[in-house]
Amino acid sequence: TSSSCGVCGKSSLDAVAVQGHYDINEAEFQLGVDVLGSLPAALRHQQAAFEATGGLHASGLFDSSGKIVQVREDVGRHNALDKLIGYALMQGMVPLSTFGVLVSGRASFELLQKAMMAGLPMLAAVGAPSSLAIELARKFDMTLAGFVKPELFNLYARPDRVV
Helix, strand or coil: CCCCCCCCCCCCHHHCCCCCCCCHHHCCCCECHHHHHHHHHHHHHCCHHHHHHCCCEEEEEECCCCCEEEEEEECCHHHHHHHHHHHHHHCCCCCCCCCEEEECCCECHHHHHHHHHCCCCEEEECCCECHHHHHHHHHCCCEEEEEEECCEEEEEECHHHEC
8 A cells, every 4th residue: 555645646736626615815914024034033933842853844823913923843844734723723713814824844735725724814935835836825815935034035826915
């Protein structure tokens, strides 16, 4: 037997996309350019396990002022986001339409899909997004930022949320 993520071998978004329950297009979430650039350092500052081991990914929930309100770490970036969304669900915060999420690695289709299903209007990543992630963000009006650093990042979808 072999395991598969369910996306491998798929060539189109329609083959894997699931319609989100929440209308991300209606979210009024906006973030300043300088705030977006400051997020990686703010996330890193709250990564206690990474500081001790150097080997964990993190996902951080942030508000429009750039405050990181919650962080979850795991050896897998998908697990870190699952933990963060699970926390928010248990706290009654979902849909997360007044927040964004920063991931410490690449932005895959699966991470975008999870964020979309939780009602997050924005996903920012320290690394690169996949082409399928970009396509999903554009289709469902989610703001997607990649290669986020101070004063430098790429916006792939809904750039109007970064002002």
